[in-house]
Amino acid sequence: MAAEDQAPRTKPHPDKSKKRKKPKKDKWGQPFSVAAAEEPLVEPEQEPPAEDVEAAAEAEETAAAAEGYEPGKVVASGLPYTMTEVEIRKLFEWYGPLRSVQLSRFPDSGNFRGLAFVCFESDEVAIKSLELDGFKIGNRFMRVERCRVTASSNRKRKAEFQADPDKSEGCLSAYVGNLSWNVTEKDLQDFFKSSKIASIRFAIDKRTGGFRGFCHVDFQDDESLEKAIGMNQSELQGRPVKIAYSVSNRG
Structure with a gap:
């Protein structure tokens, strides 16, 4: 008997040579490639709360x-x-x-x-x-x-959390803050055109000589002062201007 006749004869599975591996799926049930499977899954970045x-x-x-x-x-x-x-x-x-x-x-x-x-x-x-x-x-x-x-910046930071000061007896001055660095005296005169202004005092940094972003405006009468106070948060050169009664330790 021939050698090949002595070998056990087993019938191959009819679909064994054509059988495909079952595709792997991710945790959402979607198939992904072998290359993707070899790489760790990276969650998309999220913005912090x-x-x-x-x-x-x-x-x-x-x-x-x-x-x-x-x-x-x-x-x-x-x-x-x-x-x-x-x-x-x-x-x-x-x-x-x-x-x-x-x-x-x-x-x-x-x-x-x-x-x-x-x-x-x-x-x-x-x-x-x-x-x-x-x-x-x-x-x-x-x-x-x-x-x-600086000491002035500390005072400014503290002042931001304080309530507006009450009007003191005989006060005819207003604190005007949040001003543009390029504001001029004429700009303020036009801004307070309905009031009678006596003088304008710009706050200057003694160390640098630069404008500190606020000033004090002295008015000729109480009516003019009250009109100015009523303009608090009005816009000047794109900024809401802070206007409050002036106190002696400001400036």
Whole structure:
């Protein structure tokens, strides 16, 4: 008998050679490829809850204040006198969104003095912008450093949480805050055109010579003062202006 006749004869399964492996499925019951199966499943990123974002921002501000710095704020000095606010914004916005840019100017001429305060929406971004320290613009090297907390900034921060002061006897002055850095005396005279103004006193930073964003307006009579107080939160140059009775320790 031939050797092949002695081998056990087993009938192959009719579909064995054509049988396909059952496709693997993910946890949602959908099939995925072998290549995909070899890679770990990555869940899509989700934005953190708003509460977490606010808590993180508060933590940043607390940490910055503890170190003696204004949260999210840097000082840029050594800038060319010909540089504009638009150019400064463009330079720093590369690192992240800004809250404000304040240019320090010479009191007599009003010309830019090469010093600017840049406030970011995040203290983390402000720290990253310190990379610009030593950056050359034209023939000058700019200096960028974190803005230190001053006594005036502490008073301003505390005042934000205080109620508006009551009118004192004989008061004819109003505190006018949240003003644009570019506001002029004429702008304020036009703003309070229905009142009789005696004088306007702009608040100037003694260290930098820059405008601090608020002023005191003295009126000629009580009626003019009350008209001005009634304009609280009215808009001037795109900003809601804070107007309250002036107190002796302000300014």
